[in-house]
Amino acid sequence: MTHREHPIWEEELMPYFDGQLDEAKASEIANHLETCEDCAAAVADAKGLSQQMTEWKVEDTSQKMRESTLTEMRLQERSKRSRQRWAWWTNRPVWAYGLTGAVAALVLLTVSVPSLLRSRESNPPIIAALSSPSEAVVTQQEFNKIQRAQPEAPSGPMIIRSARLAIVTKDFDGSRARIETIARESQGYLDQLTAQGEVGSGRTLSATLRLPSGRAETALVELRKLGKVRQESQNSSDVTSQYVDLQARLTNARNTEQRLTDLLRERTGKLPEVVDVEREISRVRETIERMQAQQKDMNNKVQFATIQVTVSEEYRAGIELSSPSAGTRLRNALIDGYHSAVESVLNAALLVLLCGPVLLLWSAVLIPVILLARRIYRMRLG
């Protein structure tokens, strides 16, 4: 069938049925359908098919899906409002950022240059406090200040140093004072100090000193002068690789935390996913804090050597010049005699109990043997 014979193309029937043709064309086809049975049947088929297809119905969505989507929308809205609160800053033109940066740099220079000049003129306040003779041993707070002033990661190898010293001295009191002085002069501190014993008896003192690693050797020389060194040991442990590894893990954890925070800010998923991200952030934060504590502890151990000192007093027994009275001596002798008598009775009883069973056993064996031997002897004589 040509277009001349049949004025409607077959492909035009479907758009007609679907209402996708303009009014003129639709009217033309409608007229044609009145006279063409084939085309009318094709349109009727399409209509029937469409009706059949509508038999496949689908249930409605659940209430849960509705609520979680609307919750997500509210979260999104809250985040948007929060962004808008900062929009006055984020939407500024570039020149505004430049101007703000220039003003900030100017303020920083104005504040920092005079204080930098002042710090060159005098010692740092911490060192000045430590060098004062009236100052006692460095306090924990001062130690923390010193530690903060130290660089976080030294460029060279990281060595943890420790030493043990056992010293015997005649001047016990002087030694204690000297240990405190050594700690102060070395710009370290006394971590722990314990003294035991009474005056006149052999006293002992145990102290743990935390001294800057660079000054530990000089301090050991001074400590050896306290008396006779009975025992000494030194130990060094290289923790450079552990420190580098810890640093790398810490950087990774911080990056992860940043990525998770960004993810939460963008809030791409559903509510349970947001809760999961928050839980993950909290876990990563905990890991970071644990690693920071390890790093701080490692820095502390590297920067400050540990020296354990045990000082024993050299004990000499004194001569007793006075003797007890005669009455006391008689009384003591009587009491000692009584104790001796009781002791001897007890010892005899113990001997009987100890040897009795053995004697009985051997008697049961030996007595019949002896009796038999005597009888044989008599028979030979008789």
Added chain:
Amino acid sequence: MKSDEQLMLEFQGGTAAAFEELFERYRNPIYGFFRRRLNNAGRAEELAQETFVIILRGVEQYEPQAKFRTYVYAIATKQLWSERRKDIRAGRFAAEPQETSHESDPSTALWIRDALAQLDDGPREVLMLREYEQLSYDEIAEVLAVPINTVRSRLSRARTELKALLESQSARGISR
């Protein structure tokens, strides 16, 4: 009644109620879109929700030149293709028998579903968008990113093939 585009613009301006209205208009159609194309009802609901989440996230980029209806079905179609790619990678595609909704007349719905499953992807998608989502030819062309003549020819082919399949199914049913 406000148009979808007006509601979307109001939501851009911060009116949460406008989105709620849009959501109420489209939540069942979008769910139906996924439900008729996927075997798993739960996954269909998740994908419907994800479609709305994408709209929420992209609200600031929405431009009123685009029809909201086309916009939302284009997102849903992309989600569907992505899901099918995942299914193919996981070896799940067409492995599970499709559940039929309890709302349907079991026999006719089953025939329709089985016959549709036998059509080629292209014609079937055009026919379903036309019959179930009630999209116009222009909208289908935009959603599937194909020329309008392709939509026409695919639709015509899909109807012819589906009619033949249903007739053969019907004949088999009667002969049994």
